[in-house]
Amino acid sequence: MILNKISLRARVFLNLIVLLGIILGGGLVMIWYTYSIEALFTNLIDKDVGALRAAGALELNLANQKGLVSFYFLDKDSKWLSQLNRYRRNFKTGLSKAKQYIFSDIDKGYIDQIESEYNSYLKIKDHVIELFMAQEKEAALKLNQDARLEFFKIMELLNQYKTFCEARINSAQNESRTQAERLRIIAVTAMSIAVILSVTLTVFFMTKILDPLRKLALETDRSGEWGKPGNEVMALSHQVRGIIKDMEKFALVGNLAAGVAHSIRNPLTSVKMRLFSLERNLELSLTQKEDFAVVSEEIRHIDTIVQNFLEFSRPPKLKMQMVSPSDIVDNALQLLRHRVEAYEVTITVNRQKKLPEILADPEQLKEVMVNLIVNACEAMVSGGSIMISEEEIERKDLSRILVLTLSDNGPGIPTSIQEKVFQPFFSCKEEGTGLGLTIAERIVTEHGGWLDLQSREGEGARFIINLPIAKGEQ
Amino acid sequence: MKEKFTLLIADRNRNIRDFLQRELITDGYRVLLACDGRQVLKIIENETPDLLIIDLDIPYADELRVFERLQSAHQVIPVLVHTLPSAETINGFVQRAAGFVEKDGNNITNLKDTIIQVLRKHYPHRF
The missing domain is CATH 1.20.1330 (f41 fragment of flagellin, N-terminal domain)
Structure with missing residues (x-):
């Protein structure tokens, strides 16, 4: 039309x-x-x-x-x-x-x-x-x-x-x-x-402007003060001001938290050093050794959380270069070879031909792949298989995108939490930081792409990385 | 090693300083400690350590431009950056440093090895 x-x-x-x-x-x-x-x-x-x-x-x-x-x-x-x-x-x-x-x-x-x-x-x-x-x-x-x-x-x-x-x-x-x-x-x-x-x-105004405005006003109205129809625009601008204030607060809190996380790391390193020293010098009984291992393990866990949080709160700038996502997949697999073996997971790559080069940060995209692969490995409790397929797709509007699909045959992700898995600090794993997927999604978004999730409980999960090919690259 | 090397360790955490001191003394170094940039400058006024091992995350590191002062002193002191990796600290400072070791509580041999490497490079005649 x-x-x-x-x-x-x-x-x-x-x-x-x-x-x-x-x-x-x-x-x-x-x-x-x-x-x-x-x-x-x-x-x-x-x-x-x-x-x-x-x-x-x-x-x-x-x-x-x-x-x-x-x-x-x-x-x-x-x-x-x-x-x-x-x-x-x-x-x-x-x-x-x-x-x-x-x-x-x-x-x-x-x-x-x-x-x-x-x-x-x-x-x-x-x-x-x-x-x-x-x-x-x-x-x-x-x-x-x-x-x-x-x-x-x-x-x-x-x-x-x-x-x-x-x-x-x-x-x-x-x-x-x-x-x-x-x-x-x-x-x-x-x-x-x-x-x-x-x-x-009138219909235009109602459906395209007034109704959305009202909905928005209602959605943003957290105080509950604005309950009856009135001037939605006023209410909305009032609420937007509130939201901006809140965001400033969040930013402040985020900065504070990042500062705290940063400060924690040094003493944590000190603790690790001393544990390292202790371990080296002590003759421990079996139980003591176990206790010791747990302490070390938990400290490593805390360190990971702090590190992820810092990474999340202060995302590094992308270092863009021309790179084929196929190479990134290979690098990630190379890096994870031993861990994947330990998980008894087999990974197959479905590649017709090497994907074309796009402008991307190979390190960051590798991290996305690593996060997704490790997630899949951890989800499949006793071994399983992961299939990574690479495609170049032409969309309806004629733009071309590269699609990396990572499917596992694990337990899948229940529909009820599918939206939540991308939220920061949401984790179903005992030792998860709840930031892996958040970081992965953000990296993909920063590349102008988007990360999709398709899953049904009991039928495995499928993460789809969509990366646009910029016009100049075609 | 024919001669005893003097190392200056700058770290804001006293326990890390003490631990590194203990470890490195055991290895036969003479170790000086500084808790911030000011102390570093104070120490190098009177003494000339052979190597500065510095955590970039110390107080008064930027304000006093420790690195520039070290370079412009009558004798150039090599700097080994020993710090937690973060986007902010990995800057020009690290590129001009003689070496870089990521701070890692589980492993101190890496630091020790790098110290020897840097010393060998800068003072080959003293080995």
Whole structure:
């Protein structure tokens, strides 16, 4: 999965960026929408509705002109004519107002047509009035028929124009509805994505950060003061401070202990010297000799413990050189030849070909081998066999490692103590110092490798030394 | 040995000093003892031991730079380091020493042999 290759950090950031994008995008869409709605309504009210109103005013003023001339014919009162003039002026004003609402050729076409028809209507009407004034009643009435036709034509035109304006308003409304619909879809989509991302983010935070943090806080909480949910980070930093203090204390105690161990060795050597001297000069009985041997033995034991402890507390720096682990195995076997014989153990080495050279400290690695071999020998009470196999293995990530496996057919290590055997001062042996495996593991770790243990009770134990081959060495 | 050799033993442990003295006197050496670096310097002001057998883990060993003083004295005194092995003590001091013997309670012959070797090397005319 590509997702797995992206770090947690990157994933969280990506999530946050997308979330931010959605929020910003949503906001921008909203702003854009208000503008477009505003424009739409401005159009609608200022223009389309204005045009419609202007058309309505024209219609009214035109309708009002109707019949006034006929009234004048009936009673010859000039007030009708003046009223007519007023409406004509009104129509003129209405027309110039309607001209403000010309936004398209269609508008212009309507208005121009209306104007020209109106002008010819006026001309005819004026002619009618002139004829009437000239007492040519018959001709006036006849011409008035034409005027009426013209009047209805204009009325029709105005109606058409109004319908056109109404249609435009309707289409604007429809457009706004469509836009609102689109916006709703966008909003719903954005909200769903935001919800999904928020949930993902929350899960991330819970599983990858908060839960581990809480677990860590709980694990490190030795005082038991912090029992309820609260600020885990605070609690943790508090506890880490405590741990650091403890570590400083441990380091101090470690130094003290190392100092003590160091100081013990000199008097211990003195004791050994005197025992050596005594042994040389005394004629001892059998029992005395046995007592003497025990004292010497125990002193040697104490010395070993102290020596191991010192080695453990002050690890020597690795003296790296190019060396084949196969040679180290051979050297260790050479060194232990007599001891192995004494234990009645046979050792076989399973080697296809000599392992390649790696950068390592041969002395330290030899000590690891010696520790493991001696451990195995001591575990197998009455003889047994040890198999050492050497392999070069390519791992999944294509890095290569050298693997030394040391298997014995001894009693094995019970599962319950398998983790403990690497801890300092843990020993199942009567005379163990409890540091052999700890030292061995540390040496392997210092070489950038790791020491594994596979064992089942009754089926022997298998220690696996894994040593990486540095890239430059391949 | 035609002549009696004088050995100076520097060790912080009195019992070790005494033991080594007893052993080496038995072998026919004249033995001087020092419990720290200061005493070593004090002794070599008045006497010139033929060999200094020193445990590096003695008080005032570094501060007084015993080794340098021994080398710059009118007569160079060979030094045999007799100490417990530990990473810290195995330093430049040991490399410049005439010999090195690991302190071992179970075996004193090693020390004795090395003493003779160093003496032979430095004073061949006196054998």
